[in-house]
Amino acid sequence: MTGMRMVVDSTEFVSRAENWILQAVSDVLAKRSDCYLMLAGGGTPLPVYRALARRDLPWARIVCLFGDERCVPPDDTQSNYGSITQALFPLGIPPDVRIFRMRGEEEDREDAALQYGAIMPDRVDVLLLGIGEDGHTASLFPGSAALEETDRKVMPAVGAKPPPHRLTITPPVILSAHEILVMVEGSDKSAAVHRALEEGDVPASIAKSGDWLMDKAAAGMLHAGV
Ligand code: 6PG
Numbered sequence: 001m002t003g004m005r006m007v008v009d010s011t012e013f014v015s016r017a018e019n020w021i022l023q024a025v026s027d028v029l030a031k032r033s034d035c036y037l038m039l040a041g042g043g044t045p046l047p048v049y050r051a052l053a054r055r056d057l058p059w060a061r062i063v064c065l066f067g068d069e070r071c072v073p074p075d076d077t078q079s080n081y082g083s084i085t086q087a088l089f090p091l092g093i094p095p096d097v098r099i100f101r102m103r104g105e106e107e108d109r110e111d112a113a114l115q116y117g118a119i120m121p122d123r124v125d126v127l128l129l130g131i132g133e134d135g136h137t138a139s140l141f142p143g144s145a146a147l148e149e150t151d152r153k154v155m156p157a158v159g160a161k162p163p164p165h166r167l168t169i170t171p172p173v174i175l176s177a178h179e180i181l182v183m184v185e186g187s188d189k190s191a192a193v194h195r196a197l198e199e200g201d202v203p204a205s206i207a208k209s210g211d212w213l214m215d216k217a218a219a220g221m222l223h224a225g226v
Helices: 009-029 046-052 080-088 107-117 171-176 187-199 203-207
Strands: 005-006 035-041 063-065 069-070 126-129 152-158 163-169 179-184 211-215
Touching: 005 009, 009 035, 009 046, 009 126, 009 179, 009 211, 035 080, 046 080, 063 080, 069 080, 107 152, 107 163, 107 179, 126 171, 126 203, 171 203, 179 187, 179 203, 187 211
Parallel strands: 005 211, 035 063, 035 126, 126 179, 179 211
Antiparallel strands: 069 163, 152 163
16 A cells, blocks of 8 residues: 555546546456455445446456445435445446445344455455544444454444444454545545544544545645645
8 A cells, every 4th residue: 555645626536536446456456366346435436436337347357345334225325335336337236246235224233244244355455435524434433342343344333424323344454455545525524634644533544554535625634745
């Protein structure tokens, strides 16, 4: 991981994210038969996924995973799986795509987390993340017990961002990922970016060694040369 800090005009954000992802997947597939791509939830990456839908990715060699999920059915409008697959595969998920969703709708969330952790690779090849205004990433929210987890790869979590109940990857998954892209837009995230990259006191700090793509507004509180 190179720890790049990319600050771009908002008009370039989607294309820079799209090209970073294409390059990262291509680099993995130059060495390995499959690429484990872990997708970020929330709204920021959706235009990037829609742009990737128009590119010719080698989906048969990509295993799609999710960094977190809301505890709702997959057809719920709040489902990360639902919104991400709609953006990536607007005509439906092709049969050769291997995509594994977190079963957030299960009543037994501990078991759902355990099941998902069991299908995950030792290390994710390409991990995509966003951050919230409070500095959360995936569904690792400030004060969450999941922040202290050192063994399990996935855990149930409760967050301030609705819906509250979620499943999330844990810090070991982030820390072991081969490549990370954190995508952040908007001035409402600038304090969280500053705290993650310069203070190190919010959950998104866990992804500090990854590449960060920010528009100028999100990077507005960073000191020069971060
Ligand atoms: C989720 C995401 C969450 C998201 C941030 C940013 O399920 O909501 O995993 O971590 O990445 O909250 O969300 P926005 O991109 O919508 O601002």
